[in-house]
Amino acid sequence: NAGVMQNPRHLVRRRGQEARLRCSPMKGHSHVYWYRQLPEEGLKFMVYLQKENIIDESGMPKERFSAEFPKEGPSILRIQQVVRGDSAAYFCASSPVEGANSPLHFGNGTRLTVT
Amino acid sequence: RKEVEQDPGPFNVPEGATVAFNCTYSNSASQSFFWYRQDCRKEPKLLMSVYSSGNEDGRFTAQLNRASQYISLLIRDSKLSDSATYLCAVDTGRRALTFGSGTRLQVQP
Numbered sequence: 001n002a003g004v005m006q007n008p009r010h011l012v013r014r015r016g017q018e019a020r021l022r023c024s025p026m027k028g029h030s031h032v033y034w035y036r037q038l039p040e041e042g043l044k045f046m047v048y049l050q051k052e053n054i055i056d057e058s059g060m061p062k063e064r065f066s067a068e069f070p071k072e073g074p075s076i077l078r079i080q081q082v083v084r085g086d087s088a089a090y091f092c093a094s095s096p097v098e099g100a101n102s103p104l105h106f107g108n109g110t111r112l113t114v115t
Numbered sequence: 116r117k118e119v120e121q122d123p124g125p126f127n128v129p130e131g132a133t134v135a136f137n138c139t140y141s142n143s144a145s146q147s148f149f150w151y152r153q154d155c156r157k158e159p160k161l162l163m164s165v166y167s168s169g170n171e172d173g174r175f176t177a178q179l180n181r182a183s184q185y186i187s188l189l190i191r192d193s194k195l196s197d198s199a200t201y202l203c204a205v206d207t208g209r210r211a212l213t214f215g216s217g218t219r220l221q222v223q224p
Contacts (some may be wrong), residue, residue, distance in 0.1 A: 033211050042121075042202065042216035043159065045209070091158055101147045104204075104212060106158040106206040 002027065004094050004107035012113045013082045021077040025094030032075045034067060037089045040041060049075055071075075071081045071097075082114045116141050118207045121215035129223055132193050138203030138216045139185040145205040148186045150177055152199045153217065159202055162188075193222045 005024040013019050025032050030051055034041040043061040049069035060067065064082075069075040079086055089111050093104035118157075120139045128134045131164055148165035163170065165177040165186050176189040186205075200217040207213040 035214070043214040045213065048211045053119045058209070089156075099204060099212070103149050103161045103164060105161070108158045111156075 004029075004092055004105055006090075006092050007106035009023050009108065010111050010113070012115060014115055015080050015083055019079040019082050019086070019112055021090050021092075021112070022074040023077070023078075023094075024074040025092075025105055026096075026105055028094050029094035029105075029115050031095045031098055033093045033095075034075075035091045035093065037091060037109075039088070044090065055070060055098075055110070068106050072112030079112075082112070084114050087112055087114045118142065119203060119205050119213050119215040121165040121203060121218045123216060125219040125221050125224060127199060127221045130195060131190065132222075133191045134193055134220060135187055135189045136201055136203075136220075137185050137187050138205070138215050139183075139209065140205045141184070142205075142207045143181075143184060145184075145207060147212070148177075148179060149212070150175075150186075150188050151202040151204060151214075152207060153202055154199050156217055159214075162201070163164050176183055190220075193220075195222050197221045 021073045025087050032049045034046040047060045047067045048056040054082045064080045066078045091106050091109045093106045150162040151159040152162045153159040169178040174191045178187045200219045202217045203215045204212040
């Protein structure tokens with residue numbers, strides 16, 4: 001039973017380019033969460049999605065960032081016109097039930113470097 | 116005040132020592148609490164859930180103090196392999212868990 005799968009593991013983008021991060025939840029999990037971790041900092045919640053729905057995007061920057069979880073395929077976190085401050089580890093997590101009452105299972109993350 | 120706070124450490128302890136970390140939370144209505152372990156440049160991994168009555172898993176004991184709004188993690192007989200960052204996670208009334216910034220533990224030979 002595969003865990004949460006994220007790709008790519010490492011992504012290098014120049015300033016102004018777009019970054020696309022992908023996440024496939026664990027089998028049977030329909031709740032996906034994206035977190036960002038800046039160097040030497042904790043995990044910051046970005047967005048919570050279910051299939052075809054954004055449930056909570058209160059942690060997402062208002063501009064340049066978007067997320068989706070289509071009916072078929074992985075969840076995508078998209079960052080347009082990247083800046084150096086976007087360099088971070090982006091972790092995706094999934095759970096089988098809604099909300100903050102169940103533990104999250106994390107993927108191994110995508111490390112984004114903006115040059 | 117931050118929703119979830121942890122002492123960043125580092126805690127440097129010798130092998131075999133007992134070490135405890137606390138994590139304070141601000142929302143008195145919080146119901147779910149977890150401890151995660153994160154190794155350098157890796158993903159966080161669930162260590163244990165924290166139950167109201169306290170719970171133990173081998174050398175690890177987790178406790179909840181609702182009156183003072185904190186959870187604790189106690190590690191007995193520390194091993195070199197316990198060196199990592201320990202993150203607490205709390206439901207703070209949002210739809211997703213809120214994480215502390217982590218406490219770094221370094222166990223020395």
